[in-house]
Amino acid sequence: MSGPRSERSPTATCARSPPRAPRACRARRRALNLGCRPRGHPGRTNPRVLRHQQARGLRALLDDAERARRDRRDRGPEAGARARARRRGLARVQGLAGGGALPHRAHDAPGAPRGAPDVRRAGAARNRRLSMPAALDHLQVLEVGSGVGAAYASKLLADLGASVIKIEPPGEGDATRARGPFPGNVPHPEKSGLFLYLNANKRGITLDLTRPRGREILERLAARADLLVHDVHPREMAGRGLDYERLAAMHPPLVMTSIAPFGLTGPHAGYRGPDVVTWSAGGVATLNGEPARPDLPPLKAFGDQSGFQAGLNAAVGSLGALFARLATGRGEHVEVSTQECLAAILELTFEFWPYCGLVASRLGAKPIQPLCFMECRDGWIFLCCVEEHQWKSLVDIMGNPEWASMELFGDRLSRGANFDALQVFLQEWCREQSVQELYEAAQRRRVPLAPVSTMGDLLASPHLRARGFFATVEHAAAGAVTIPGAPCKLSATPWTLRAPAPCLGQHTAEVLGEIGLDAATLAREGVV
Structure with missing residues (x-):
C-alpha cells in the first residue's frame, strides 16, 4: 500500500529473533487444573481436532505420563494437599468446568523449507482430553446475519469459550456458504473454506425471521442470551425482529451489537455497502494502487477485509458493553459502522494536509529510495x-x-x-x-x-508451526480442514478449537428443544 509522499524518513530496524522461552515449570503445570470435567452441549460429538505443534507448557503432562506421576510423588504430601486445595478452589470459580479442548499434538516433524508444499496429513488424536477454563465460559451469544462481519465477531468470542448459536435462513443458509473457496473448485454449501473458518466452535440452527413465528422464537432465544450480534442491513432490522428497544424491554441485560456499512444514523445509513464500497468509502482505496500509473484505478485489498475490520471492532465493543453491564446490570446497543472502522486505521493520513500541506495519495514518487x-x-x-x-x-x-x-x-x-x-x-x-x-x-x-x-x-512456516498457529479440524462433509488459529494467546485461559463449523441446521432440534419447542412441527410450518 502506498502512503503519503513525505520528506521524513521512516525509522527502519532489523528484525531480531525473540529469545527462546524456557521449558514449562512445575508451577505452570499445576495451573492447568486437569481435574475439571469437560464441557459439551447435549448431543454434540467431540470432533478430532489437532494442532501443528503442542504448547510447551503441556508437553510434560501430556506426553510423559510416568514423568508427571513421578513429579507429583516427589512433591510430597504437603505439596499434594496444597494442589488439591487449589483445584477445589478453582472449581468453584464460574466457568472453570468449561473447556473440553483437545490438546496440541506432540513432536511434529520439522517444518518444510520455504516454498515447499506441506503434504502431511494430521494423524488420529490420542484418546485424551484436557479440561481448562476459557476466558468467556458461560457467555451466551446469538449471531444473526449473512456475511463476514457478524460471523467474525462471534467467532472471536466463540474461540475464547463463548457459547454461540448461529441463526441462518432455511434453504440456502449464510451467504458465505456460496463464496468458497471449495475443494476441487466444486461449489458445495458445506465445504466453503470461508464459512468453515468463520463458524468453527458454533452451533447452527435455521430460522425464518421474516415470519412472525420465527421472530417470536428469536425473542425467546434472546431472553437466554447475553449478546446478540448481527450484520442485517438497517432497513431490514425491524422486519427480522432486531428492534433493540423491544428486545431490551423484555430482557434488560441483553447487549445487542449492530454492524452496518454506514452505521444506523446519518444521511447514508440506508446505503448498501459491499466490501468494495466500504473499502472505498473508508478512504483506504485511494492510498492503494500503482504509484506511477495515474491511469489505473485505486485498488481494494483481497477478500472482505472491511468485514473483518468491522467484526473485530464489534467484538471489542461488545465486550466493553458486557463489562459495563457488571456495574449497571443492564445491557446496551452497540453500533458499528464499517466505513468508520476503515477510516480509523488510515494512520491519520488526513492530517498530512493541515500539518504538511500534503495530499495523501497512492500517486507520485517516494522522496527516499529504495x-x-x-x-x-x-x-x-x-x-x-x-x-x-x-x-x-x-x-x-x-x-x-x-x-x-x-x-x-x-x-x-x-x-x-x-x-x-x-x-x-x-x-x-x-x-x-x-x-x-x-x-x-x-x-x-x-x-x-x-x-x-x-x-x-x-503454511510451511517453521515459526508459525512452532507457535501452533494453524489448526486442523475434521468436518463431517468437508473432511480435514486446516484453518488459521488464535490471533492472540492467553496464558491461563487459552484459545481452543472445540468443534467444526455446523452443517446447515445441524443443531436446530437441539437448540429449540432447550426452550421447549419441537423442531419437526416448526419445519412443517416452514419456520425452520
Whole structure:
C-alpha cells in the first residue's frame, strides 16, 4: 500500500529473533487444573481436532505420563494437599468446568523449507482430553446475519469459550456458504473454506425471521442470551425482529451489537455497502494502487477485509458493553459502522494536509529510495534501505558494483529523485538472487529486507508451526480442514478449537428443544 509522499524518513530496524522461552515449570503445570470435567452441549460429538505443534507448557503432562506421576510423588504430601486445595478452589470459580479442548499434538516433524508444499496429513488424536477454563465460559451469544462481519465477531468470542448459536435462513443458509473457496473448485454449501473458518466452535440452527413465528422464537432465544450480534442491513432490522428497544424491554441485560456499512444514523445509513464500497468509502482505496500509473484505478485489498475490520471492532465493543453491564446490570446497543472502522486505521493520513500541506495519495514518487518490492528468481522481496548505512551495507552485499558510486545515487534524496534509473540496476541484480539467501545475507548486515510470503510460505512456516498457529479440524462433509488459529494467546485461559463449523441446521432440534419447542412441527410450518 502506498502512503503519503513525505520528506521524513521512516525509522527502519532489523528484525531480531525473540529469545527462546524456557521449558514449562512445575508451577505452570499445576495451573492447568486437569481435574475439571469437560464441557459439551447435549448431543454434540467431540470432533478430532489437532494442532501443528503442542504448547510447551503441556508437553510434560501430556506426553510423559510416568514423568508427571513421578513429579507429583516427589512433591510430597504437603505439596499434594496444597494442589488439591487449589483445584477445589478453582472449581468453584464460574466457568472453570468449561473447556473440553483437545490438546496440541506432540513432536511434529520439522517444518518444510520455504516454498515447499506441506503434504502431511494430521494423524488420529490420542484418546485424551484436557479440561481448562476459557476466558468467556458461560457467555451466551446469538449471531444473526449473512456475511463476514457478524460471523467474525462471534467467532472471536466463540474461540475464547463463548457459547454461540448461529441463526441462518432455511434453504440456502449464510451467504458465505456460496463464496468458497471449495475443494476441487466444486461449489458445495458445506465445504466453503470461508464459512468453515468463520463458524468453527458454533452451533447452527435455521430460522425464518421474516415470519412472525420465527421472530417470536428469536425473542425467546434472546431472553437466554447475553449478546446478540448481527450484520442485517438497517432497513431490514425491524422486519427480522432486531428492534433493540423491544428486545431490551423484555430482557434488560441483553447487549445487542449492530454492524452496518454506514452505521444506523446519518444521511447514508440506508446505503448498501459491499466490501468494495466500504473499502472505498473508508478512504483506504485511494492510498492503494500503482504509484506511477495515474491511469489505473485505486485498488481494494483481497477478500472482505472491511468485514473483518468491522467484526473485530464489534467484538471489542461488545465486550466493553458486557463489562459495563457488571456495574449497571443492564445491557446496551452497540453500533458499528464499517466505513468508520476503515477510516480509523488510515494512520491519520488526513492530517498530512493541515500539518504538511500534503495530499495523501497512492500517486507520485517516494522522496527516499529504495523502499520498494523487487522480484528475485524465486519470489519477491521488499527492500527498505532509507538510511545511508543501510544502503552502504546493501551495496556491499551486491559486491560494490560500479554504478552504485555514481553521483546520481549519492544520497537517499538523490536515489529517490533518480529512482527510475536505480530501479533498473537493482532489478537486474535482484533477479539473479534467491529470496531466502538475500534475506539472510541482509540480516547478517542489519539491512531490513523482508520476503513477501505466499500462502504456501505461511503454511510451511517453521515459526508459525512452532507457535501452533494453524489448526486442523475434521468436518463431517468437508473432511480435514486446516484453518488459521488464535490471533492472540492467553496464558491461563487459552484459545481452543472445540468443534467444526455446523452443517446447515445441524443443531436446530437441539437448540429449540432447550426452550421447549419441537423442531419437526416448526419445519412443517416452514419456520425452520
